[in-house]
Amino acid sequence: MSMESVAARGSMSAAEVRKMIRQGRLRVPTTGFAEGFMQANLVILPERHASDFRLFCERNPKSCPLLGVGEPGVPGLPELGSIDIRTDVARYRVYRSGTHVETVENLSDIWRDDLVTFALGCSFSFESAILRAGIDIRHISANRNVPMYATNLPTSPAGPFAGSTVVSMRAFRPADAIQAIILSERYPLAHGAPVHIGDPAEIGIKEINRPDYGDPPVIEPGDILGFWACGVTPQLALQQAKLDLAITHEPGFMLVTDLPADTQSVR
Template sequence: MVSKAGQQTFGSACALRRAVRAGLMRSDTAGKAPGYLQGNLAILPKAFAPDFLLFCHKNPKPCPVIGIGEAGSPALPQLGDDIDIRIDVPGYRVFRGGNDFESAEDLKEMWRDDLVTFVLGCSFSFEEALASAGIPVRHIDAGRNAPMYMTSIDTVPAGPFKGPLVVSMRAFKPTDAIQAVLLSARQRLAHGAPVHIGDPAQIGIADIMRPDFGDTPVMEEGDIPVFWACGVTPQIAIRTCGADLAITHEPGHMLVTDIPAEAAENRLSGIGAALAINR
């Protein structure tokens, strides 16, 4: 996501995380540290970690793994030297065995030595690439969040993790849509190529103007809607997995990593497969 006019930005991911730690930054991270890879957060007890990793591998488009912590450790050295996942994300959602959640500003009190942190790629770096290519991203230009929809497409289940594929939608004029397909395909860790283009009804979306999450879409005359797998997918799957504790970020309030977005594909590809989970 690109900088909106007049919004606060930070010169580095590290500077942004320091502001979060100091309680000076509690808003969404979209466009706040341009050029740095951001990620979705999922924290689960280690008993659930192997199945969740399997779920991510079976559903790589909604769940591109960019980092995994050791059980009990709040560090993620592969994503930033000094990351402490308990205090570096500007907003958390804490689930205790169901769909209800409480919001939290940090995880210091609730941290446990069996918690495993997963960081999954998000669409922000892909949206930066679109903007760099001169392709309007309409919800950003309108100061809105992307519209997101539950679909009739099922994820591939793994253990207790299952549920519908959630997609985000961006509308473009057709020539830009073709470029968006090409640019996004290069960013496998930012959900890769789209999963659908055109008719929303084909993937179970009854009314494109009424998304399940995010904001009302911005569409112009002649636009074609393009749908990408969305990081909300694993968050839905986590809610029903049966864990007594599961933690995600507040939507849009991402972990900002030290990885330059442009280098992410080379540096982090295959990281999920290479890491063993410390059971």
Template sequence: MNEPSKVITSPAALRARIRAGQFEKPTAGYGGDALQANLVILGRADAQEFLRFCQANPRPCPLLAVGEPGDPALPTLGDIDLRHDLPRYRIWRDGNLVAEPTDIADLWRDDLVSFALGCSFSFEDALTRAGIPVRHQSAGRNAPMYRTNLATRPAGRFSGPLVVSMRPMPAADAIEAVTICHRFPLAHGAPVHLGDPAEIGITDLGAPDFGDPPDMRPGDISVFWACGVTPQAAIMAAKPAFAITHAPGYMLVTDIPAPHAERRLTGVGGADQAPRPTNG
């Protein structure tokens, strides 16, 4: 089970524990309503093409911040040092996963450009407050994530399938979840699919491509959101010489409250406004 949220009083306190090597778990359920972020770090030569991939695919890749070359800070998101502030990273060479370290200080280079992308963990606090079960949190598991048969829009070498996260819930709750999540466009927005997983190419819910199997219960339906692990599938296709990402479920927890992220980061909208559709 997750330790009580009161033990970690703020996103900054959580990052301090991560920097000290005292927290190595998935971050779902931690940080309260803080905006959480996926991470992609690429050399300057690959960064512009990846930026175009994000712009072409805003649903799975909602841009929160882009770092300056060689700078591990993302000041618009908090007092952040990307070399230390995620519980687990992934290292990629020529599109192949080669390591999953808990710190990347020894791998940092002056040409690296960082991309923070919105994460669906950011709206889970709102779901919980509405009484909608978030089963992977209550079970102390990582969220299940799956490759689909839905293609992303390619940008240069970057392409590949849409990856989705899934949360099982009763059908009545799923309708409310759609309404709630429309309010979080920087956290992937509303679900991309409800119901039969086979319709999006998922053959076995019990064998996710990333994360842990779901806690399905009688009367549940499967609810799928676009997922920020999608860029990792694109990295496998593009095969850049070097890349760093978060490990699925081990996110960057920012200082931005998720309900106000759109207004804080883009200057428009906000979760306190009426729900509106997001771009697909």
């Protein structure tokens, strides 16, 4: 991707990105879009499981930083923008009894009055700060989705929700790696600093070039690998919980909110 294209993505407002998604004109990963605005992971589940899932988020704040929680049956998240959660994400994953049964571009046909929406912080939100520092983010330059991996790092369970941590990976030149880590630490609602740096095998990743989610990484000789907690973690927990219905975003296809990316707390 040219630098001009990256700049054009970043200059869009969050509302413009959501409008394009709602109109079906944007069906690509949202990394690099709407610089300065918080992007969010998405979990939608029945009200009877909402308190347990909220507790799961509170016990695993690196993976599941809470940005907002909707009311049962209400598709809006007014504290995060003028949002209709049924239409404003480019791709959704639908789970039934813990199995991913389909990916859809609209939830209108399966929306229910008992569904509760959770918006969780996303590492895409700190990427603009890294780009502003003149540091290359390889998956954005290559027009790819960020690579994501299941690890051997456990989460703290709550009710039926448990499982291992998913991480996103970014490779940097040694001269850039420390600065990128420091910059990400300033964004606690976007997962903050990495949970691991260096050898992927130490956290159970066997094949770095074959991510569990997203696209293959772009790694150059001498790179330092950083692994950030990822909001795809709840998708593993939902598979284990085996709810009758649960919905998430397709990894990399985020909800773009009006919340400033440098927001430190929403409580």
